[in-house]
Amino acid sequence: METMNVCCDQIASSNSNQLHVLAVDDSNIDRKVIEKLLKVSSFKVTVVDSGSRALEYLGLEDDKNSTRFDDGSGLKVNLIMTDYSMPGMTGFELLKKIKNSSALKEIPVVIMSSENIVTRIDRCLEEGAEDYLLKPVKLSDVRRLKDSILKTAGDLSRKRKRNDDRLPVLPSSLSCHRNLNISPPASPQQPTPKLC
C-alpha cells in the first residue's frame, strides 16, 4: 500500500496550520510579487531563486555536502510553485525531478509561465503538474489554487479514512487470543492472519 504523504496528514490533522508553499523564480520582481500574493492569501512562504536551490531545500540535492536550508521549523512543503523559464534547471526539469522522487512526488507542483504555448502546457500537465498559471499570476489564481489544494487534501484524507474502515473485521475468537500484538492486515487485499 502506498504511503500517504506527510503533508496531507498535516492538513488533515490540523487545519489551523497554514499551508506552506515553496516558490521558485529567477526574477527578483516575480519572487517579491508571488511572495506577497501568497502571504496575503494566508500561506507560509519560502522563496528560492533556482531549481537547484529548490531541490536543496526539499532535501533532494545529490551533493551530500550541500547544507540543508534550515528555517528552524523544519516545515513540510504543501505546494511548489515554479517559474517555467529559468537558467540552469527549467521549471519543467524541476517538476520531473520532484515527480520522480518517492519522497516528494505527492507534493502538488504548479508551473508559472508568461508563455501560453499549448504543447508546453500539455507536456507539463502530462508530467504531473497540478496546474499551469499564466503570468502575471493574480490573487484570484492563488485563491483558486488554495481551494483546489485544500479540497484535494480533504478528499485524500477522507479516502484514507474509508480505506481504514474497510479493513476486515477480525473474528470475535480473537478475544480468546492472548497475543494482542497481531495488527490488522495493511490492506483488504492481503490475507487475514490465521487466528484461533
Add this chain to the structure above:
Amino acid sequence: MLRQIANTRQSLFDQGYLDEQFIQLEELQDNSNPNFVEEVVTLFYRDSARFLSRLDQALENRPLDFNKLDGLMHQFKGSSTSIGAKKVKTECTHFRNYCNARNAEECKRTFQNVKKEYTTLRKKLEAYFQLSKICNDENEDISYTWVHEYHWDQLSKCNGGERSSTEEPQVCT
C-alpha cells in the same frame, strides 16, 4: 491635492502606460507594507538598467546572436509585465518578433523604442510617487491641525467660552 494624484494615476492607465497588473500590485499593498508598489517598481528600475545595458552590448556584436537577444528581451519583458508596464511590454514583443525573423535593422530600431518607452514610463512613475509622498505629508499636517482645532474647541468649553492665550491643548480639570 488628492484629486491631482488621482488624475495623474488615472492618466497613466488612460494613456496606456500601465495596465491592470499595476492595480493588482496596489491591491497587494497594505498597512503592513505601505510602500510595496514603490518597492516593486524600484526593483524594476534596477533590473531594467541591467537588461537594457546587456541588450545594448549584445546589439554591438557582429553578427547578432538573435537567440541571446531574444533570451534577454524575454526576461526584460517578464519584468515589465510583472509591474504592468503596458507600452514597454508591447515594444518588447515587437523586438522579439524581429528577433525571430532575424531582422537586425528592425531589432535595433525597435530597441530604441523599448528604451524610449521605458524612460518615459520611469519619469511618469517617479513623478507619481513623488506626488503621492507630498500628499501623504500634507495629509499628516492636516490631521494634526484637525486634532489641534478639536482640543481648542474642548478648551473653550472648559473655560466657559473664554479662549486661552496659549495654543497648547489642555486637559479640563
